Structures are given as structure tokens and as C-alpha cells.
Amino acid sequence: MAQCASMGWNPQQYLKFRGERLRPAHDLLARVTLEAPGHIVDLGCGTGAVTALLSARWPDARIVGVDNSKPMLERARIALPDVAWELDNLADWTPAAPVDLLVSNAALHWLDDHATLFPRLLSHLRPGGVLAVQMPAQYDAPSHQIGYDLAESTLWHDRLQGLVRRRPILEAHEYYSLLRPQVSSLDLWFTEYVQALTGDNPVAEFAKGSFVGAWLSALSADEARDFEVDYQERIASAYPACSDGVTLFPFRRFFLVAQR
Numbered sequence: 001m002a003q004c005a006s007m008g009w010n011p012q013q014y015l016k017f018r019g020e021r022l023r024p025a026h027d028l029l030a031r032v033t034l035e036a037p038g039h040i041v042d043l044g045c046g047t048g049a050v051t052a053l054l055s056a057r058w059p060d061a062r063i064v065g066v067d068n069s070k071p072m073l074e075r076a077r078i079a080l081p082d083v084a085w086e087l088d089n090l091a092d093w094t095p096a097a098p099v100d101l102l103v104s105n106a107a108l109h110w111l112d113d114h115a116t117l118f119p120r121l122l123s124h125l126r127p128g129g130v131l132a133v134q135m136p137a138q139y140d141a142p143s144h145q146i147g148y149d150l151a152e153s154t155l156w157h158d159r160l161q162g163l164v165r166r167r168p169i170l171e172a173h174e175y176y177s178l179l180r181p182q183v184s185s186l187d188l189w190f191t192e193y194v195q196a197l198t199g200d201n202p203v204a205e206f207a208k209g210s211f212v213g214a215w216l217s218a219l220s221a222d223e224a225r226d227f228e229v230d231y232q233e234r235i236a237s238a239y240p241a242c243s244d245g246v247t248l249f250p251f252r253r254f255f256l257v258a259q260r
């Protein structure tokens with residue numbers, strides 16, 4: 001599958017759940033112990049929410065935000081005009097100079113061939129530099145399985161063929177085997193966030209800001225409406241609201257912090 005550069009991204013939809021999407025970044029950066037990195041890159045920076053955290057923690061660093069979505073970068077530039085923003089294909093990106101801290105929050109799962117990608121990212125670090133990555137590990141949950149099954153059904157298979165990725169990341173032991181011989185330390189962990197969401201069918205709205213929204217952008221307006229209605233109905237049954245109207249949405253994420 002081609003990476004998400006070929007798909008449309010809606011910053012407004014993505015930011016509807018800004019707090020839930022940003023919380024894992026806080027947890028990721030809490031495990032980064034570098035005191036004064038001089039050159040930081042936010043790979044897959046989106047609207048710049050994580051970039052802002054980096055800028056606040058290390059105000060003297062040269063920070064670069066890289067993304068392949070022009071609408072996302074336009075929002076980022078408005079929020080943080082002092083950051084260097086780059087529109088680039090994440091799979092092919094190469095820094096102009098070695099990096100002290102390379103951060104990627106919820107982006108690299110869109111790219112294929114992690115066995116090649118992750119060692120290459122490590123090679124961009126200075127000695128002692130850190131690669132800090134967070135990726136959704138939600139592919140076995142109903143939110144994603146329902147979407148996969150619908151996209152691969154007879155009705156949608158021809159239109160969405162090639163866009164469904166049922167196993168977007170490797171297993172933890174595979175990342176360990178791949179990276180541990182090349183680094184001085186490697187920290188791997190999973191966290192499942194039980195997100196308390198409000199609103200009408202919020203799990204469907206959450207997914208629309210991510211993988212489902214990417215599929216919808218590949219369909220015509222009428223097709224997208226029909227697909228979304230079907231997905232919404234199935235998701236509402238899988239994630240019913242509690243008696244107080246809150247919908248609990250467990251969401252699992254994978255974290256990796258490697259230091260050269």
C-alpha cells in the first residue's frame with residue numbers, strides 16, 4: 001500500500017479528539033531523557049501539536065516538522081511560525097544533518113517495510129541520539145476489524161483494494177530483534193487507553209479522523225456517504241454508550257524509544 005500521502009486529510013476532523021490523540025505523545029516524551037538536544041525532527045508532524053510540546057520542552061533546539069499533508073502543515077505553520085516545516089514523503093525523507101532526537105507520533109504505521117524503515121531512521125541519529133515512536137496497535141479491535149471487513153466486502157473491495165492494512169506494524173519482539181543490536185538502549189511497551197468519549201457515535205467520529213477518513217477520501221461523495229453510514233451503524237452496535245451517555249473506547253498503542 002502507498003503511504004497516506006495519496007489520501008486526503010481533514011485537520012478539523014482529526015483535531016476533534018485532540019486530547020485523546022495527544023496523550024500518548026506526552027507519555028512517549030516522558031521516557032526521553034535527553035537534556036539539551038540541538039536538532040529535533042517531528043516526523044509526521046500533522047498539525048504540529050506534538051511539535052509544540054517539543055518546542056516548549058527544548059526551546060533552544062532547532063526543530064523541524066515533516067509531513068506529507070499540505071493542509072496539516074498549513075495549520076502547523078500558523079500555530080508555530082518559528083519551526084522549520086517541510087512537505088515531504090515520509091518514506092523517503094532524509095535529514096540535511098544528523099538528528100539528536102527523532103520523534104514520530106502516530107505516523108509510521110502508515111508506512112510499509114518497517115524492517116528497512118526503522119534501521120534507516122536510526123542511521124539518521126547522531127551517536128547518543130534518540131528515536132522515539134508511538135504507533136496505534138488497534139488492528140485487532142472491533143473499531144478496526146469492522147472497518148477492514150466492510151472495506152474488503154464485495155461492495156467496496158474494488159474501490160478500496162490496496163488501502164486496507166490489517167497488520168500495519170510488526171510485533172514487539174520483531175522490533176527488538178531488528179533494533180537491539182544497533183542501539184545502546186531500547187524501551188518497548190504497550191498502553192491501552194480507555195477513552196471516555198461523548199457525542200453521537202464518537203468511535204465512528206474518531207475513526208473518521210484517521211484510517212476511515214483516509215478511505216472516504218478515496219471514494220466519490222455518494223460512495224463515501226454510503227460507506228460511512230454502514231460503518232457508523234456497525235460501530236454503534238459494537239460500542240454502545242453507557243447509561244450516562246459516555247462511550248468507552250479502549251485504544252491500544254505501541255511505544256518505542258531507542259538510543260544509539
